Amino acid sequence: MLTGKKNHVVPVLAGLGAILWPGLAAAADGLNSGDTAWILVSTALVLFMTLPGLALFYAGLVRSGAVLSVLMHCFAICCVVSVLWLAVGYSLAFSDGGYANAFIGGLDKAFLAGVTTDSLSGTVPELLFFMFQMTFAIITPALIVGAYPERVKFSAVLFFSAVWLLVVYVPVTHWVWGGGWLAEMGVRDFAGGIVVHVTAGISALVFASMLGSRRGFPDHVRPPHNPGITVTGAAMLWIGWFGFNAGSALAADGNAAMAMLVTHISAATASLAWATVEWIKFGRPSVIGIVTGMVAGLATITPAAGFVGPVGGLIIGLVSGIVCQWMTAWIKHRIKIDDSLDVFAVHGVGGILGTLMVSFLALESFQGLGLAEGMGVGDHLWVQTVGVVSVAAWSAVASFVIIKIASAIFGLRVAEEDEIEGLDITAHGERSYDF
Amino acid sequence: MLTGKKNHVVPVLAGLGAILWPGLAAAADGLNSGDTAWILVSTALVLFMTLPGLALFYAGLVRSGAVLSVLMHCFAICCVVSVLWLAVGYSLAFSDGGYANAFIGGLDKAFLAGVTTDSLSGTVPELLFFMFQMTFAIITPALIVGAYPERVKFSAVLFFSAVWLLVVYVPVTHWVWGGGWLAEMGVRDFAGGIVVHVTAGISALVFASMLGSRRGFPDHVRPPHNPGITVTGAAMLWIGWFGFNAGSALAADGNAAMAMLVTHISAATASLAWATVEWIKFGRPSVIGIVTGMVAGLATITPAAGFVGPVGGLIIGLVSGIVCQWMTAWIKHRIKIDDSLDVFAVHGVGGILGTLMVSFLALESFQGLGLAEGMGVGDHLWVQTVGVVSVAAWSAVASFVIIKIASAIFGLRVAEEDEIEGLDITAHGERSYDF
Amino acid sequence: MLTGKKNHVVPVLAGLGAILWPGLAAAADGLNSGDTAWILVSTALVLFMTLPGLALFYAGLVRSGAVLSVLMHCFAICCVVSVLWLAVGYSLAFSDGGYANAFIGGLDKAFLAGVTTDSLSGTVPELLFFMFQMTFAIITPALIVGAYPERVKFSAVLFFSAVWLLVVYVPVTHWVWGGGWLAEMGVRDFAGGIVVHVTAGISALVFASMLGSRRGFPDHVRPPHNPGITVTGAAMLWIGWFGFNAGSALAADGNAAMAMLVTHISAATASLAWATVEWIKFGRPSVIGIVTGMVAGLATITPAAGFVGPVGGLIIGLVSGIVCQWMTAWIKHRIKIDDSLDVFAVHGVGGILGTLMVSFLALESFQGLGLAEGMGVGDHLWVQTVGVVSVAAWSAVASFVIIKIASAIFGLRVAEEDEIEGLDITAHGERSYDF
Amino acid sequence: MKMVMAVIKPHKMDAVREALSELAVNGMTATEVKGYGRQRGHTEIYRGAEYTVNFLPKVKVEVAVSDDLVDRVVEAIQEAARTGKIGDGKVFVYDMGKAVRIRTGETGDDAL
Amino acid sequence: MKMVMAVIKPHKMDAVREALSELAVNGMTATEVKGYGRQRGHTEIYRGAEYTVNFLPKVKVEVAVSDDLVDRVVEAIQEAARTGKIGDGKVFVYDMGKAVRIRTGETGDDAL
Amino acid sequence: MKMVMAVIKPHKMDAVREALSELAVNGMTATEVKGYGRQRGHTEIYRGAEYTVNFLPKVKVEVAVSDDLVDRVVEAIQEAARTGKIGDGKVFVYDMGKAVRIRTGETGDDAL
Ligand SMILES: Nc1ncnc2c1ncn2[C@@H]1O[C@H](COP(=O)(O)OP(=O)(O)O)[C@@H](O)[C@H]1O
Ligand SMILES: Nc1ncnc2c1ncn2[C@@H]1O[C@H](COP(=O)(O)OP(=O)(O)O)[C@@H](O)[C@H]1O
C-alpha cells in the first residue's frame, strides 16, 4: 500500500501521511490523472476478484447442490461489507483515532462526512482510495466462505461476516495500514499478506473447526462438481490480482510495474511447482492442482509484491507451491479439520510465508528493493513475526467469540436433511442446473 | 456524460460544447493521457457489460433449449449496431444537425469522415468518444433481448434492433446528450437513465405484448436453467457499470470516483433490499433475487451517478430494490405481459425512478453535488418528468410501428413446434449442452 | 507495436530505438502515468485473452471428456512461458544481439538483469513493457492448443510449447519488433499478424498433421460440447483484444483510440459476414459461426490495427469473415488435416491476409494513416510478403523438428483407449462435470 | 401388477402426468433418454464440419399399475402423448412379480 | 433370474451399494431419474413468478440376481434405503428370461 | 415380444446401433447410466483428498424385438459391444406383454 522507492524505501508512516492527511498530500502532489485512471481500474479489478472470480473458483469446488449458496455467500458479503464500509468501516480503519489511534481509527469520516470530490489521498481522489480499500474489505471475509460451504446457515454467514469485518478486519487494517501500532513498529505488508490472508486464513480454520465437517468428510464427500468453473474463477483471480498488488502502489509507475511482474512470476512458478509435485506423487498433474498452486503463489507474494524483485518472485512461487500443497493434505489428514476449500492451507499459510520471506527477499542481493534504512534482516524478521502472530491471535480469538454468538442466536449449521438435499434448494429455493 | 463540478455544475450545454466542437475543446484542454487511459478502459468495460455480461445474465434465466439463441441475439446486435454506429449513428447523434438540431444531428461525420487521430472531445480523442458512446448504443437494444426470448424470430430481432437504433436510440441520444431539445431544457441524465433504460424498458414492454407470451406463461414456463451463469453475468455487469457510470465523467478525477462510489453503494443496497423483501415474503432470499436487485440498483443510479453523494446512493439503492421487485410481480400478475426477463420492471422502472429522484438527491442536504444554478427542485423535477414522458412516448410509438413492420415482413414469432423444440436447434442448428 | 503518426509514420527502427535504448528514451520523454496506466491495463487484458478467454473458447468446442485437459494446456503454457520469458525469452527478443542482431537478441537482460523500476521503454517502465510483451508470448503457443486437443500427450504439449517459444516465437519477435532483419526491411506488423498469428497458425497445421486426426474424424467426432462457454470465451477475446491492439500503441492517445476502433469494426463486420454466409449456405446462422467470424476479424486486423482507418476495418472484416470460413471447410475436406479447432484457417489465414492487406489499406485513399515515406504499395507488398513467407517457412521447419523430437522422447499421442475415455480423467484424473 | 413403460416426446410429460392423475395413478418415474427410430435425427454443422445426431431427446415414463388399471393407463398415455407426428413414441407393458414400498414395507397393489 | 429395480433417494445410493456388496451382489446399474408420487414437489419463486416442480430427483437401481437371492436383495435394499419419510421409493421385481455377459458370452446366473 | 436391455461401454453405442440396423431393427432407446461391477472404479485426488468413484459411465440400450429376432439381436449386441476388457457389460432379456405405437395405435410386433 506504499510506494517503495528503490534504495531508500519510504518508511511506512510516510506513506500513511498521505493517507491520513489527504489535504496535505494534495497540496504537495495534486491529482494525477494517470495514477487515478490506474486506481479506478484496480478497484474494478479487485472487485472482479470477488465477483465473479472467487465466487466461481469456490462454486466449482463444491457439490452440485450447493453451488448457488456459495455464490450467494460471496455476493451477499460483498453487499453487506460495502454498506458497512461506508457507514463506519473506512473511518475506523483510515481516519485518525486520536488517543486510541494505535488500535483503532475514529468516526470522523463515517458515511464519508467531509470527504468531497476534491479530497485527495496522495495523487488520487480520497473517494477512490475509499473504493479501492473497500474492495479489499469485501474479498477478505469472502475468502472465509471456503471454510463452511454445503452446511452453514445463511443467517450465520451474514452475521459473522458483518461483525468480523468490524472486529477483525477493520482494526487490523488500522494497525498495519492506518497508522496503528504495527505500522509504527515498521511492519511491512504491501498488499495484504497480514491484513487479508492471515486474518481470513486463521478465521477460516476456527470457523471450520467450530462448525464441524461436511457429512462424509473426509472419505465420502463429493468431488468438485465443475472444475472448469474453478479454472475460470482462478484465471479471473490472477488477472484481478494485478489490481490488488500493482494497484497497491497507488500510482501508475515503475513500482506498480514491478509489483505486477513479481505477482505474475510468483503465480506462474507456484502453479508449476504444485503441478510438478502432483505429477511426481500421484502420476498426473491436475488442473485443480495447478490453479490452487496459482492462488498459493498469489497469496504468498501479496505482502512482498512491492519489495522484491523478479528472482524474489521465483523463490516465493516455488516455496509456496510446495509448502501450501503439503499443508492442504496435512490439515485434512492430521488436524482433521474440514476447512473445505483449504482457505487456511492456501491463504493463511501463504500470507504467513510471504510476510516472513519479505525480510530476506527484499534484500538487494535477491534483486529486492531494499529494507528500510537502518533495519537488518533479523530486526525486520522479528517485526514481521510480531505482526503475524499478533494478528493471527486476534483473528482466532475474535472469530471464536463471534461464532459462539452467531451459534447462540442463529445456530451455525443447517439440519442434516437440508445438508443432504443441498443448500441451493433448502436455503435459497433454487436449483443450480436444469438442463 | 458531463463533468459535474461541485457547487456550480456546468450546464449541460457547456459540456456538450466540448462534444460538438472538439477542435475548440482541443485548443482549450489538449489531450490528457490519464483521462484517455480511463476512457479506453471504460469502453472495454461497457462492451464487457454486453459481451459476455448481459448475454450470460440473460442466458442463465431462460430454459436450456434457448440458451444459445439468447447469446446469439446479444452478439449479433452488438455487431449490427457497431457497423450502423460507424455508418450514420454517431453522426446523427453527436454532430450538428443544423436547423433540425433540436431533433437530430447531421450526417457530416458519417463513417467518421473528417475525424482524425488528432481530433479531441474534451481531453480525450474524439475517436475514443465515438467508441465509448458506441458501447452504450450496443447495450441498449441488447437489453430488450430480455423481452422476447424462447419464441422470437431471429430475423425480426435483427430488423427491429437495427431500425430501433436509428429511430429511437439515436434521436433520443441527440435530444439528451447531443445538444437537442431536452438538453436545452436542462434535462439531466448522467449516464443513460433516460437514454438507455427508459428507451429499452418501454420498448421491451411493447415488444413483449405484441409478441405474446411464452407457451405456458405464467404458470408452466420453465424456471431459469442455470442461475450460476446469471450470477456470473451479473457480476460482470456490476464491474462493467463502473465504466458506464464513472466513465461518463469522461475524466479520471474526483467526479469519476464519486460516480463509481455511488454506483457501487446503490448496487449493494438494492441487492440487500431485494433479498430482504424476499426473505420476509417467501421465507428465503434467492440468488436470482439478489442479483436482480443489483441490476435494479445500477439502472436506477445511472442517471444520477454524477450528481448525488454516498447517502443519495444508499437511498436510490433502497428505493429501487423495493419498487422494482414489486413491479416484476405486478407486470406478470396484473398486466399479464410476458416481458420474460423483466426488462421493463427492472430497467424501465429503474431508469424512471433515478431520473426523477435526482432532482431531490442532487441537493447538498443529501450530500449531493447540487442542482444547476437558478434551478429549484420543482423546476428540475418538471424538466426531468418532461424528459421521461416524452422519451417513453416516443419509444412506445416508434417501437410499435417498427414491430408492426417487422411482423409484416418477417413474422415475429416462430412456429409453436420450434418454440417447443427450442430456438437453439431450430433457429441456429446447435445444442447448448452435450455432456 | 509502434506509434504510427498520421502522414509521416515513424519508421519501424525509430520506434525500436525507444525499445532498445530505454535510457535514451527516458531522457527524451520521461514516464507518462497515463500511458503507463493504459499499458498496465492492456497487460491485464491480454493475459485475460488467454486465461480465461482462449481457454474457455477452446474448452467449449471439444467433447465433454477433454474440457479440463484443454484448460490445463492453456494454463500450463501460460506458466511455463512466463518463467522462460523472464529467464531468457525477453532478452533474446528485445535486447541487442550484437553481431547476430539481425537474427537474435542477446542475453544481457536474462532474468531482467540491470532493469530497474526506473528503466523506461518510451514513456512506460521497461518492466511494464516486459510484462506486456510477455502476455503476447503466452497467447501465441496457447493458440496452437486448438490443433491437438482430445488426443495429445500432456508432456508433449509442455515440451513443444517451451522449445517452440525459444526457437520460433522469440527469434521471429526479434526479427519483426526487436530490430532484426525484417524490421530493417520495413516490415509492418502492428500487433502481431506475423509474430503471433502466422507463427501459431502454421505451426498448428504442422502439429495437427504430424499428430494425426481425432478418432472418427471427420465424420464421427463429437460436436462442440458447450457452445455457451465458447461464446463467453469469445467475448473475452474481443474485450482483451483491445489491450492487444490498442495497447500496442504503447500510449493512451489518438493512435490507441484508432487501433481500438478499427479492431472493433473488423470484429463486428467479420462476424456478420461469417453469419451471413452460413445463413445463405445452410439456412441458419450459428452462434459458433458468428464468434468464429469475430476471431477471424480480430486476427486479420491485428497486423493492420495501427495503420488503417475505419473503412479499412470494414474491408478487413468483410474479407476475413468470408475467406477464413471458406478455409475452415477447405482444410477439413480437401487437405484433410484435423486442425481440430481451426487454428490455421482462422489465425494463420487471418494473419496472412491482414499483413498483406495493410499495404493497400494504409493508403490515405482508404482513410489509412499512410505508408512509410518513399514506399509505394508494390514495394511494401513485397516486403510484407517476404515477412509472411519467411516466417511461415521458419515456423513450419522448426515446428517439424521440435515435434519429431517430442515424439521421440515422450510420444505425441495417448493410447486409443485413453482418447476414448477422455484426457480429463486419463491425463489429469479429473472429471469435468459431476451434476 | 404390470409395469407400463412409455417413451414419449419430452414436452408431453406434463400432459401424461395429468392424464394419469385423472385415473388416480399417483406415482411414476421419469428418465431422460435418447431415442432412435423412424423419426430422423438431424445434422449440425459447425465451421463446415457436419455432425450427425441420430438420437433424439425423449422421456421414458415408468408406471407400475394394478392389473385392472393397465388398459386404461395405456390408453390415457397414448392419448395424452399423441401429436400425430412421427416420433411420438411407444408404450410397452410387462408383468411385474412384486412391488414393495420402502417406507412402509407394504407390498403388491398397496405399494403403488 | 430376476431383475430387481428400486427407485430410491439419491443420497441412499451408497448405503444400498454397500448393503448389496454384503450379499455378494457385485454388479448393479444406476440411473438418475425424476420421481412423482405422494411426496410433494416444491415451488420455486423467481422474481415473483412461481414454478412448480412436481418431479423430484431419485436414483433408480437395477440389479439382476439369481432366483434364490432375490428376497434377500429386496430386503437389503429396503433396509438400506429407508429413512421413514415419505418419498423413500419402491422396489419392483420382474422375471428375466436371459442374461449374457458381453465380454465372455457366459449366460444365466454366471453372467451376473 | 421381448425387451432386450443391454448395458454397454458408452463409446460402443454407435457400433451397436449400426449392428442392429443391419438386422433391420430400426428403433431403440438409450439412457446414460452408471455401472458398478467387476470393473474397478477409480480414485480422484483433489488437493490431497481422495474421492473414490465406484460407478462408471455406461449406456443402457433398450430394444423391443419380436420373438423370432431376439437371439440374433442379443448376438449382434454382444459382438458389437465387445472389447474383451472387463466392464463390457451385460445383455438382459425379458418378456413383454404388449407394445403400442403412440402415433398410430398399432400394437404387437407392428408397433416396433
Ligand atoms: N424397438 C424399439 N425398442 C425400444 N424403443 C423404441 C423402439 N422403436 C422405437 N423406440 C423408441 O420410440 C421412439 C419413437 O420411435 P419412432 O420410430 O421415431 O417414431 P414412432 O413411434 O412415431 O414410430 C424412438 O425415439 C425410441 O426411443
Ligand atoms: N406407481 C409407480 N410407478 C413407478 N414409480 C413410482 C410409482 N409410485 C411411486 N413411484 C416412485 O417412487 C417414488 C416415491 O414415491 P412416493 O409416493 O413419493 O413416496 P413413498 O414411496 O414413500 O410412498 C416416486 O418419486 C416415484 O419415483
Ligand SMILES: Nc1ncnc2c1ncn2[C@@H]1O[C@H](COP(=O)(O)OP(=O)(O)O)[C@@H](O)[C@H]1O
Ligand atoms: N447384477 C447386475 N445387475 C445389473 N447390472 C449389472 C450387474 N452386474 C453388472 N452390471 C452392469 O454391467 C456393467 C459391467 O459389469 P462388470 O462386472 O464391471 O464387467 P463385465 O461385464 O465385464 O463382467 C456394470 O458396470 C453394471 O452397469
